[in-house]
Amino acid sequence: MKISVIGCGYLGAVHAASMAEVGHEVxxxxxxxxxxxxLGRGLAPFHEPGFDEVLSRNVxxxxxxxxxxYDDLDDVDVHFLALGTPQRDDGLGADxxxxDSALDALAPLLKARNGRTTLVVGKSTVPVGTARTIGERLAAIPGVKLVWNPEFLREGFAVEDTLRPDRLVYGVADTADxxxxxxxxxxxxxxLLALKIPRRVYNYESAELVKVSANSFLATKISxxxxxxxxxxxxxxxxxxxxxxIGMDDRIGRKFLxxxxxxxxxxxxxxxxGLISRAGELGAVDSFAxxxxxxxxxxxxxxxxxRLARRLLDGELDGRRIAILGAAFKPDTDDVRDSPALDIALKLYSEGARVKVTDPVALGNVRKRYPALHAEESVEDAVRNADLVLLLTEWxxxxxxxxxxxxxxxxxxKIVDGRNVLDLPAWRAAGWHVEALGRS
Known part of the structure; x- marks a missing residue:
């Protein structure tokens, strides 16, 4: 089939390459x-294991x-929308x-082709109710239908999660028609369906809520x-x-604990x-407080x-040398958006600490977004002469x-194990004072 993927950020680029991998023209x-x-040269603009190979092979x-x-999309059977929906600057809701801009540009091209339905498929994470509004807009175009098909990608496993997802969810206007x-x-x-991957068809609203509900539940376990x-x-x-x-209880499970x-x-x-914001707009403030x-x-x-770093440094951060191990928000990615590690680094820097940050793949994004932070290519250079080491990404x-x-x-x-991954007896035997969060 001939497919388009509109929006080639992290989600869209991986989806496009993966759909080409299974045989479509994308x-x-x-x-x-x-x-x-x-991307057109077959080069990945971000770090994601396995993506480089799939991208270059299909280019x-x-x-x-x-x-x-958009003129190049005139003869396409299925259009995937993979646009970003970042948090709005003026509140918790999604931008x-x-x-909206993509639909404005795409709509004039949409039409039934040789009696066949032309399909628009939403992949983006949106507030519940968004798909219904978009679907009503597209319904005015003969032969055009909308399905909301949320993604469940984990950064670091995105190619695998696209080619072998644990479920496929379709959101439609009317499940009976x-x-x-x-x-x-x-x-x-x-x-993918040939691999017996479960597929569920729900209404638009259920499909939209599946994604944000899953992420909010995982966030609840972590917090x-x-x-x-x-x-x-x-x-x-x-x-x-x-x-x-508590993870041995099969009602709870060990993951994300x-x-x-x-x-x-x-x-x-x-x-x-976004779920907090949308719940408030719909009048469910108390239930989601x-x-x-x-x-x-x-x-x-x-x-x-x-606060722990300040205590370990005798109450004074100004002028103290601190090494930060890890900048990405999680391993196997160079994504530094809302990174806890960098947020901590910036807070320490703002109090006068001399902060050095290292990371296996994310230093390019650190230098681009946070030029005030001193980036070191190696752990050894970051740790050299440090008064305190913070391990904040579990590479x-x-x-x-x-x-x-x-x-x-x-x-x-002195080291703070912010991810609880170190062999505490081995580090302590080597002469380190180790603070591991929540560990005696």
Whole structure:
């Protein structure tokens, strides 16, 4: 089939390359000409394991094309909308201006083709009710249908999650009268459905809520165990033991119960706040008040680490040398949006600390977005002469660091394990004073 993906940021670029990988002819469109030129050469503009290979292979074999012109999409069967919906500057809600602009440009091209339905498929995360509004707009164009098909990508696993998702969700205007659009989207996803991946057809509103509900629930688990970790610090309990035991309950599960400095990135915080905002607009303020506490617990973890650093440095941050291990909001990505690690680094810098930041892949984005922070290519250079080390992103290579070697480099052997990944006995045996959040 001939497919377009409108919006070639993280979501759209991965989706476009993955749809080409399963055999479709794909046109990726974006207004950012520099990004399009980079993708058109088969080069990834961001770090994502496995994406480089899928991208370059399908550009080279001619199935994947990139453009800035909507005129190139005139003969397309299915258009995917993968536009960003960032948090608005004036509140918690989502900014839908990118979707609105794309629809304005796309609408004149939309038409039934040879008696077949032309399909528009929403991938973006939007406030509940958005798809119904867009669907009503598109319904005025004969032969054009809308399906909302939320994405469930994890950064670091995006290609795998696109090609082998744990479920496919279709949101349609009327589940009793959606045979044409369901059949057409099934044809797009035929290679995935052949793998027996579950597929569910709901109404628009249910499909929209699936994504934000999932992310808000995961955020709730993370903030819950982080709240418990603070009690553990006060009482002498070990949050790793508590998490292990409650995770054995199959009603709860072990995932997302590792205490630390909290979540960040472009999805969980935005989706959580977007759900809070939309619930308020719909009159469900009281029922969702707890999500504000979840958000507050998460952001409070960052200030908690700053207070801990201040205590470890005898109450004075001004002029103290601090090494930050990790800048990305999670490992296996160069994404620094709403990164807890960088938020902490900036707070320390604002209090006069001499901060050095290192990261295996995200330093380019650090230098671009936060030029005031001193970026170091190697852990050794970051740690050299440091009065305090903060491990804030759980990159595998940081878990494997030799504490004896680093002990010789640091001015003072003090480290905060902000992700609870270090072998505490080994580090302490090497002479380090280790503070692991929630651990006795």
């Amino acid at each position: 046109y990726g469109l974006d207004v950012d000409s520099t990004r399009i030129a980079t 080279d074999n001619g199935r994947l094309h990139f453009t800035t012109s 839908l201006s990118y979707i 959606a045979a044409d659009e369901v059949e057409l989207l099934d044809a797009v996803y035929a290679p 819950f165990i982080n709240a418990i970790s603070e009690l553990c610090d006060i009482t002498g309990a070990d949050v790793a033991d508590v998490a292990e035991a 590792r205490a630390g400095i909290g979540f960040g990135g472009g999805c969980l915080p935005k989706d959580l706040r 707890f999500l504000r506490d979840i958000d507050a617990i998460n952001t409070g973890r960052r200030e908690y680490v700053v 595998p290579e940081y878990k494997q660091l030799d504490p004896t070697v680093l002990r010789e480099l640091a001015s003072d052997a």
